[in-house]
Amino acid sequence: MKKVFKRPESLTDKPMHYCPGCTHGIVHRLVAEALDELNIRQDTIGVAPVGCAVFAYDYFNCDMQEAAHGRAPAVATGIKRVHPDKVVFTYQGDGDLASIGAAEIVHAANRGEKITAIFINNAIYGMTGGQMAPTTLLDQVTATSPYGRKAETEGYPIRISEMLSTLEGAAYIERVSVHDIKHINHAKKAIRKAFEYQLQGRGFTMVEVLSTCPTNWGLTPLESLKWLKDNMIPYYPLGVKREVE
Amino acid sequence: MARVTFNEDLCKGCKLCVAVCPKKIVKIAEDRINNKGYHPATVEEMDKCIGCAFCAMMCPDVVIEVEK
Amino acid sequence: MKGNEAIAEAAIQAGCRYFFGYPITPQNEIPAYMAKRLPQVGGTFIQAESEISAINMVYGAAGAGARVMTSSSSPGISLKQEGISYIAGAELPCLIVNIVRGGPGLGGIQPAQSDYFQAVKGGGHGDYRLVVLAPSTIQEVVDLVQEGFDIADRYRNPVMILGDGMLGQMMEPVEFGKRKPAELPPKEWATAGWKGDRPRAVINSLFIDPQALEDHVKKIYKKYKAIRINETRAECFNCEDAEIIVAAYGTTARIVRSVIEIASKEGIKVGLIRPITLWPFPAETIRSWAEKDHVKAVLTVEMSMGQMAEDVTLAVGGRKPSLFYGRTGGMVPAPLEILAEIKKIREGALK
Numbered sequence: 298m299k300k301v302f303k304r305p306e307s308l309t310d311k312p313m314h315y316c317p318g319c320t321h322g323i324v325h326r327l328v329a330e331a332l333d334e335l336n337i338r339q340d341t342i343g344v345a346p347v348g349c350a351v352f353a354y355d356y357f358n359c360d361m362q363e364a365a366h367g368r369a370p371a372v373a374t375g376i377k378r379v380h381p382d383k384v385v386f387t388y389q390g391d392g393d394l395a396s397i398g399a400a401e402i403v404h405a406a407n408r409g410e411k412i413t414a415i416f417i418n419n420a421i422y423g424m425t426g427g428q429m430a431p432t433t434l435l436d437q438v439t440a441t442s443p444y445g446r447k448a449e450t451e452g453y454p455i456r457i458s459e460m461l462s463t464l465e466g467a468a469y470i471e472r473v474s475v476h477d478i479k480h481i482n483h484a485k486k487a488i489r490k491a492f493e494y495q496l497q498g499r500g501f502t503m504v505e506v507l508s509t510c511p512t513n514w515g516l517t518p519l520e521s522l523k524w525l526k527d528n529m530i531p532y533y534p535l536g537v538k539r540e541v542e
Numbered sequence: 543m544a545r546v547t548f549n550e551d552l553c554k555g556c557k558l559c560v561a562v563c564p565k566k567i568v569k570i571a572e573d574r575i576n577n578k579g580y581h582p583a584t585v586e587e588m589d590k591c592i593g594c595a596f597c598a599m600m601c602p603d604v605v606i607e608v609e610k
Numbered sequence: 611m612k613g614n615e616a617i618a619e620a621a622i623q624a625g626c627r628y629f630f631g632y633p634i635t636p637q638n639e640i641p642a643y644m645a646k647r648l649p650q651v652g653g654t655f656i657q658a659e660s661e662i663s664a665i666n667m668v669y670g671a672a673g674a675g676a677r678v679m680t681s682s683s684s685p686g687i688s689l690k691q692e693g694i695s696y697i698a699g700a701e702l703p704c705l706i707v708n709i710v711r712g713g714p715g716l717g718g719i720q721p722a723q724s725d726y727f728q729a730v731k732g733g734g735h736g737d738y739r740l741v742v743l744a745p746s747t748i749q750e751v752v753d754l755v756q757e758g759f760d761i762a763d764r765y766r767n768p769v770m771i772l773g774d775g776m777l778g779q780m781m782e783p784v785e786f787g788k789r790k791p792a793e794l795p796p797k798e799w800a801t802a803g804w805k806g807d808r809p810r811a812v813i814n815s816l817f818i819d820p821q822a823l824e825d826h827v828k829k830i831y832k833k834y835k836a837i838r839i840n841e842t843r844a845e846c847f848n849c850e851d852a853e854i855i856v857a858a859y860g861t862t863a864r865i866v867r868s869v870i871e872i873a874s875k876e877g878i879k880v881g882l883i884r885p886i887t888l889w890p891f892p893a894e895t896i897r898s899w900a901e902k903d904h905v906k907a908v909l910t911v912e913m914s915m916g917q918m919a920e921d922v923t924l925a926v927g928g929r930k931p932s933l934f935y936g937r938t939g940g941m942v943p944a945p946l947e948i949l950a951e952i953k954k955i956r957e958g959a960l961k
Contacts, residue, residue, distance in 0.1 A: 298543060298610055299610065300609050301593060301595060302598040302599070302606070302607060303607045303608075304604045304607070308604060312603070313602075313603055313604075316554075317554035317555060318558055320602055321602065322602030322603050322604065323599075323600070323601075323602050339803055339806070340803045342674070342802075342803065344670070352816075355812075358810070359810070360801035360802065360803060360804045361801065361810075361811075361812050362670060362673045362700075362801055363815065363816055364669070364670075364696075368663070368666035371658065371663040371664075371666035371669075371670065372667070372669050372670035372673070374656065374663075374670060375630065375667035375669060375670025375671035375672070376670040376671065377670075378628060378654045378667075379628065379654075379674035379675065379676040380674055380802060383802075400659050401659070401666070403659075404659035404663065408656075477562075478600065482599070511556075518556040518558050519558065519561050
């Protein structure tokens with residue numbers, strides 16, 4: 298018998314701190330597998346965010362920098378300009394990327410920075426205890442939208458991938474999900490493709506991954522997958538939003 | 543012939559592997575707890591395993607290795 | 611050469627190849643010069659979307675092992691404080707130039723020294739220090755830029771050049787390459803791609819375990835102790851038989867030199883202590899002069915409401931009267947104003 302599935306080399310041995318059933322771990326593994334398959338682990342520099350994935354620098358087995366909240370695309374810009382021959386990626390949640398770091402991601406994309414953003418959208422702030430995110434769905438109850446998010450007072454959930462896809466500097470933007478095996482397999486392909494685009498020097502790339510937050514959604518891990526499928530995908534349609542040939 | 547191996551101490555008992563197994567052989571070991579304090583996932587009827595690796599792909603904590 | 615352009619050219623001569631900035635008056639000549647010059651020497655200039663992004667690009671590039679700088683003016687430096695704290699926490703070397711203008715708030719665009727507290731007392735959050743260099747001539751600007759980069763690299767700490775609009779806009783002849791660059795160890799800690807030939811590089815300022823954070827901060831403070839011992843600098847002029855010693859830095863120190871000249875013609879002996887490093891502060895130099903019998907009082911002159919004056923008073927330690935005279939908001943004190951103040955003090959001291 299031979300091993301057909303094992304821990305990718307691009308992940309360290311450190312046990313991950315995420316809550317049971319949180320899909321951050323799946324996305325970490327997909328990124329690591331893509332780095333392994335492209336044999337670029339030693340030529341990759343990652344940037345960790347602030348939020349649940351703040352310890353990503355402990356998990357990805359490559360050179361890493363930890364950025365201030367929302368600033369990962371600016372930090373990645375600095376790294377990439379110094380090492381244009383290396384692969385540089387950011388790993389950011391929705392509070393980090395879509396709220397406090399909205400300017401940084403827009404302008405990194407617009408400059409066509411040859412970096413890859415892995416954007417985790419779980420419609421909530423996880424680390425700080427389940428507050429409303431820019432991506433929180435209408436009527437979704439969170440710690441800071443206790444009566445449900447209302448468009449009149451909190452505005453509508455932001456579709457970041459669609460927004461960034463209007464920018465000329467963006468070479469590839471796709472929204473994927475990890476709520477079942479089929480979608481996990483596809484998410485992996487998208488992440489790998491984003492890195493390939495970066496290696497080819499095509500421009501800014503981003504993969505938005507719809508993810509779960511069982512703890513702050515108040516659901517079991519399994520219920521969370523269903524909630525994602527039933528509630529998030531209708532508002533955040535999956536698919537390629539921009540691809541420059 | 544296939545085999546899955548669980549690194550039980552990494553398991554957080556989220557049961558996503560249980561739900562995704564097409565052969566329904568991944569179970570939660572109610573008789574023991576791991577060093578994180580969870581009942582870990584396990585497979586007893588290993589002969590029924592087809593090595594599809596769905597459990598491993600679904601696992602958020604990279605607990606599972608698959609041989610075929 | 612204009613002060614702002616001298617800063618930029620000196621940085622290039624010092625091997626800086628990355629500049630990230632955002633427009634703000636009165637430092638715009640620096641990014642403009644860099645935008646033109648850096649591509650000629652294989653470097654990179656980015657006009658960022660904000661000062662916040664610019665300083666975080668500096669963080670990324672410094673962490674990647676590059677010699678890198680940014681420049682701004684007071685309100686822009688306020689925006690950079692988040693990044694500066696992270697840069698200090700992650701022990702990254704870089705040069706930050708602040709061409710100070712009047713504040714608070716949007717303030718004005720005329721020269722001021724009212725960012726002293728922000729520069730030397732922290733500015734951002736947490737236990738950290740910036741090395742703050744205060745040039746007084748354009749030649750010194752050139753020398754301190756080179757030296758600033760070297761100090762930053764040697765101690766892995768951000769260094770700030772604190773100037774003002776007057777210094778930035780002033781023109782004086784300069785000579786480059788007077789100061790030889792330091793011999794520095796390779797940056798093996800930088801994220802430059804990992805071949806397993808060194809420990810995995812992680813640039814980080816997060817230490818969730820309180821003991822680990824205390825240990826980290828104590829390690830940084832050991833460095834600061836070494837900086838205090840090795841890098842504290844001040845110029846003393848005409849202090850030997852001075853009755854009144856004036857403490858002033860940067861542009862104000864230039865004005866005080868004229869005051870000393872006029873005063874000596876009137877038979878008033880005035881000396882100048884000019885801190886070149888505002889942090890580490892040359893407290894020992896000030897203390898040792900304040901102890902001398904011939905010194906009757908110490909006067910701090912600043913273009914602020916009295917910021918460095920607090921450190922001078924601490925250094926004087928009650929040995930002699932420690933007084934302050936300043937103009938602020940972009941107003942520059944004239945030599946005769948300062949002289950009048952000195953005369954008043956002198957009369958009081960002789961009574």
